[in-house]
Amino acid sequence: MEGGQPLVYFDNAATTQKPKQVIEAMNSYYENTNSNVHRAVHTLAGEATEGYEMARTEVAAYFGAPRDHLIFTSGTTEAINLVAYGWARANLSKGDVILTTEMEHHADIVPWQILSKERGIEIRYIPLERDTLTLDMEAFEIGVQEASLVCVVHTSNVLGVRNDVERIIELSKTTGKKGSGAFVMIDAAQAAPHERINFVELGCDFMALSSHKMGGPTGIGGLFVKPEIMETMIPFISGGDMIETVTLEGSTFQKGPQKFEAGTPRIAEAFGWHASVKWLSKFDMKMVHEHVSNLAKMTAKKMSSIPGIRIYGRHDLNTCSGVVSFLHDSIHAEDLAHLLDSGGFAVRTGHHCAQPLMEALGVSSTARVSFWIYNTVEESDAFIDYLTSIVEKFG
Amino acid sequence: MEGGQPLVYFDNAATTQKPKQVIEAMNSYYENTNSNVHRAVHTLAGEATEGYEMARTEVAAYFGAPRDHLIFTSGTTEAINLVAYGWARANLSKGDVILTTEMEHHADIVPWQILSKERGIEIRYIPLERDTLTLDMEAFEIGVQEASLVCVVHTSNVLGVRNDVERIIELSKTTGKKGSGAFVMIDAAQAAPHERINFVELGCDFMALSSHKMGGPTGIGGLFVKPEIMETMIPFISGGDMIETVTLEGSTFQKGPQKFEAGTPRIAEAFGWHASVKWLSKFDMKMVHEHVSNLAKMTAKKMSSIPGIRIYGRHDLNTCSGVVSFLHDSIHAEDLAHLLDSGGFAVRTGHHCAQPLMEALGVSSTARVSFWIYNTVEESDAFIDYLTSIVEKFG
Amino acid sequence: MNEWPPPLQEIINEFKDCFDRMERYELLFEYATKLPHELQAKDWTEENRVKGCQSEAHVECTLDENGGFQLHGAADANLVQGLIAILAIGVNGLPPSEVALINPEFVDEMDVKASLTPSRANGFMNMFEMIRQTAKIMSKEV
Amino acid sequence: MNEWPPPLQEIINEFKDCFDRMERYELLFEYATKLPHELQAKDWTEENRVKGCQSEAHVECTLDENGGFQLHGAADANLVQGLIAILAIGVNGLPPSEVALINPEFVDEMDVKASLTPSRANGFMNMFEMIRQTAKIMSKEV
Numbered sequence A, B: 001m002e003g004g005q006p007l008v009y010f011d012n013a014a015t016t017q018k019p020k021q022v023i024e025a026m027n028s029y030y031e032n033t034n035s036n037v038h039r040a041v042h043t044l045a046g047e048a049t050e051g052y053e054m055a056r057t058e059v060a061a062y063f064g065a066p067r068d069h070l071i072f073t074s075g076t077t078e079a080i081n082l083v084a085y086g087w088a089r090a091n092l093s094k095g096d097v098i099l100t101t102e103m104e105h106h107a108d109i110v111p112w113q114i115l116s117k118e119r120g121i122e123i124r125y126i127p128l129e130r131d132t133l134t135l136d137m138e139a140f141e142i143g144v145q146e147a148s149l150v151c152v153v154h155t156s157n158v159l160g161v162r163n164d165v166e167r168i169i170e171l172s173k174t175t176g177k178k179g180s181g182a183f184v185m186i187d188a189a190q191a192a193p194h195e196r197i198n199f200v201e202l203g204c205d206f207m208a209l210s211s212h213k214m215g216g217p218t219g220i221g222g223l224f225v226k227p228e229i230m231e232t233m234i235p236f237i238s239g240g241d242m243i244e245t246v247t248l249e250g251s252t253f254q255k256g257p258q259k260f261e262a263g264t265p266r267i268a269e270a271f272g273w274h275a276s277v278k279w280l281s282k283f284d285m286k287m288v289h290e291h292v293s294n295l296a297k298m299t300a301k302k303m304s305s306i307p308g309i310r311i312y313g314r315h316d317l318n319t320c321s322g323v324v325s326f327l328h329d330s331i332h333a334e335d336l337a338h339l340l341d342s343g344g345f346a347v348r349t350g351h352h353c354a355q356p357l358m359e360a361l362g363v364s365s366t367a368r369v370s371f372w373i374y375n376t377v378e379e380s381d382a383f384i385d386y387l388t389s390i391v392e393k394f395g
Numbered sequence C, D: 001m002n003e004w005p006p007p008l009q010e011i012i013n014e015f016k017d018c019f020d021r022m023e024r025y026e027l028l029f030e031y032a033t034k035l036p037h038e039l040q041a042k043d044w045t046e047e048n049r050v051k052g053c054q055s056e057a058h059v060e061c062t063l064d065e066n067g068g069f070q071l072h073g074a075a076d077a078n079l080v081q082g083l084i085a086i087l088a089i090g091v092n093g094l095p096p097s098e099v100a101l102i103n104p105e106f107v108d109e110m111d112v113k114a115s116l117t118p119s120r121a122n123g124f125m126n127m128f129e130m131i132r133q134t135a136k137i138m139s140k141e142v
């Protein structure tokens, strides 16, 4: 920063900083193990393959699932696209309804819109209750009865609200699709850094997430899929490594996650993600949640007493995550972010890839601070002081 | 290795080792610049975005193209899939013919087979001349006249043969699709580490490649596309960052490469790839080619005088790359690779993701050594000695 | 070294005298209030919208009775509006042919570009291009 | 510590006495030629193919007149065939119920697993499972 000012990083919902163990794991891969995987018998290739597959085992285990439940993707976005291309295109057709919400990230909207346009599948959106800023669960109870696929964000990247995914899954399974049960996709991108999720216990069919939001590297993420459902999926990205045999007439495919991992995979990235879950395993995630959630609650509370600041979110709920979205009555969000940046506070502004939610909130953008493990009360206090001075000067 | 034996890495066609500049560039990103891109106004985000977009500029420039020609993907495989999903699905239909070859990597076969099955588009394969191990250009001249899209590997990952892509593109443009000109996709995965390719001069419409085969990190690659053709492409992977506006009714998309880069991109990987082209720029690629090609020629020549060894490839041609495929009459390829590995030589064996080519060669697999910049004549000599001793013992 | 129209040069000097980024922002905010021809929100159209800005920004160009260039504009973010104002103060009244030649680097000299994101910088560049293109056309018409 | 059938233990000891990996490979090659019941290529079927091997490998199990387990097999790679041979020599004649309980870790003790790739190791594990499953079924039928 200008003048060597220290940086306070409050943009963790966009991407987290990486612990040194993660950087070291990737360095060690590149320096000692670098080799392509699955394809050769030499020692390095064996070590690389073992490390890559061990990453699958350990990342899957961190989320309470056996290794054959986890397909590596480049992130949440590709994971949701894999559900759309690999599963929905093979299992849904005209007349089916995809139920999602107004609270979704674009990653959980646009793929369905494209599918809908192509296949005539209908999308319906559960609204946000304008007063409580939570999903309208009564509307969900009715809507789910017609739904074949339910796609819901676990924890909002704007409001910090955690949806009652347990109930959503329960309702989908028991009353979905006229009682025969709906499939459920959970966008866990913002949940994974905040709580320990057990995919198998959760009971959804698909769960998408990104490594880079939980201390891991960019370029990798995953889709968890129940194996019996994985079997009903068609190939998405195709090429080497995902095939069993290729002839000029046609090809047959691998079974399990490999069917969906074509080409040279994200090898170093898998080593890095593995290191990040190993690092996270050392924390009690209940305490991490409490720490981060408390920072958000405390910050939101103090901010709301700054004149003109308006908070968007429910920081009275215990389940709230580390996100505080806010606006000032007269200072534009973008100006706010610039001004805060000049004080060394990295704060995000914009529509947060959630334009329909912005629409529901009646704004075009918000400023957002988001905390993680390493943020402190002191940083929050300094932020409040600086924000106060900005509001005094520019408000 | 067992007993601290030094490792000789001869599996460069699978993936290359990484220069320290590349590892350092990624470390420096993670330690100093780590932030999400395109989305925030704070300083770190600005630096990350600038670095990410600078990587696009510089990687594109290395391949002789303006920055708006380059879409980042996770590698060659995803790049070819992007042509299949993003371009071919929007621009080809029943009755169109995709012309490819028997020499392709599965990445350039399977996506077309899937498309063909879905849309009734026909695939035709130009055969390999069995005696010269090069493409049957007479068959190409005839075949191209019916073709709407021509997909050809620039340099084979098995034979080390470089196709006459200039002539292939010329013929496609002038005589393709009954004279109206065919579109051309070049798989440059194996070419990029060997020669300096100028995308604009080459004149093809699409060019796919992988960072990890040219000294860069895993998890990133690119598709070069002529801008006027990029405009005719529909979104493939969709979500955040590739949209202009999202409403519940539908979305509009970005222009240019960003339309095809949904979600958090491969940020650290872009920094790494940038560092690898910067590193490669310091070399005279003509001399790199000569060095690597000479190693292959010399090794092939010496190997062919080892009893029972049979070489697959054309190491008499000046254009040959650093790949030598071989078999022994009585030692199975896989046994060979294990035995060589016990001497510290990392050699690949298998079908090399080119089963149709294996079929054409009349084998089910080959062993393969592949060289790059850092390999030496001494390593090749040691390899020949060791291979000779293995053949004496086990042949 | 670029040469700037004197009114623009004057503003640049003012920014150079600032102590830090915060002071430069204060100055930008101040200029935002000095925009000579503010484009009323009712006149914001898709046509005059600047693409690539995170926030809304609109600009229009006209000629005054003497054939001098006049920039009209507005933005919902003050820092953007400040930039528009500076540009307007800097170029208003000049012959369009001169406006068409102005270099966007004055923003670097003011040292506010460092505080623009690439997407903002992009928006700014887009705005700048809109203005230069119009000035070019105007200078041919004159 | 695992306990192995004496003929298998003997082979393991032989491998343990090897000086290095090359010597262990030589020994594996030697065993490849000692496969008791080689499955002729004409009898290689999709049914008896071992999945997950990079090379072709086939195994079948039968019972001899005394109800003893008999492993038949073959592979086109010698190192794989060597492993099949060792397993056959190690378990042939045993009651299937005992074969069903054998632990694949003998390969670790022989220290050849380090030289198997995960995909090969996988193939080996698949073969091993085929054999154990068949032995289990046989032991119930007896």
Ligand SMILES: Cc1ncc(COP(=O)(O)O)c(C=O)c1O
Pocket (backbone or CB within 6 Å): A240, A262, A263, A264, A265, B013, B014, B074, B075, B076, B077, B078, B105, B107, B108, B153, B155, B156, B157, B187, B189, B190, B210, B221, B353
């Ligand atoms: C000629 C060729 N094409 C495509 C590929 C696929 O590249 P990637 O695995 O990086 O997607 C490879 C590498 O394996 C190759 O050699």
Ligand SMILES: Cc1ncc(COP(=O)(O)O)c(C=O)c1O
Pocket (backbone or CB within 6 Å): A013, A014, A074, A075, A076, A077, A078, A105, A107, A108, A153, A155, A156, A157, A187, A189, A190, A210, A221, A353, B240, B262, B263, B264, B265
């Ligand atoms: C809730 C939610 N879903 C999906 C995404 C997309 O994740 P990625 O950009 O890593 O693909 C994000 C992050 O931006 C998110 O916050």
